[in-house]
Amino acid sequence: MNRNRTVRPRTASLLLLVAIALLAGGLILYWAPWQGPEKDPRAERGSDPNTSLKQALERTGVTLPPDAADIHYFWAGNPMGEGLDITYHATCAGIPELLRQTGLPAELRPGYTPEHMSPFTATHRWPHGVPTRGVTEARFGDYIKEVAAAELGDGNCAIFLHWFLG
Known part of the structure; x- marks a missing residue:
């Protein structure tokens, strides 16, 4: 009879340890750092995974046209400011x-060599x-805005926007 009394506390202690281990393991899997937000497939590698394209566009005040296609973007922030690079095809x-929307002059200049396009656009089939x-x-210290366009034919253009807010 004495033996049964010593076994029961050991069994209870063992069951309590197993329950604690299962609970801790479940919590670790629930809050696992590798389960971050689902990445937007249009986001360039290295783009802030916590900022969606919609959020980035809202911060700049720019909207994409309904016919925008082949969209690729990069959003990042640092102590100096936040920036968006985006390429897409549209009319x-x-x-x-x-x-x-960007507040830039009303016409694009021909023969333009974009300053902020490379290497971003090189990876996105810029023509x-x-x-x-x-x-x-x-x-200086406030913003950099750049818009470039290359005609693809049939009234469509490849469009690049660089927007840095300091």
Whole structure:
């Protein structure tokens, strides 16, 4: 009879340890760091996974046209500010609205060599060798805005937007 009394506390202690281990394991799996937010497939590698394309566009005040396709973007922030790089294909007729939203001059200049496009656009099938029109505006310590477009034919353009808010 004495033996049974010593076995029961040991069994209870063992069951309590197993329950604690299962609970701890479940909590670790629930809050696992590898289960971060689902990454947007349009986001470039290294883009902030906690900022969706919608959030990035809201921060800049820019909306994509309904016909935007082949969208790729990169959003990042650092102590100096936040930045968005985005490429997409859409009708060229939508460029004046994009320029209005960005506050840039109303026309893209021909023969434009974009300052902030590489290497971002190199990885997103930018039509190199196609004449590019564009415009840049910078206010030191405040922002850099750049829009570039290359005509693809049939009224469609490849469009690049660089927006850095300091």
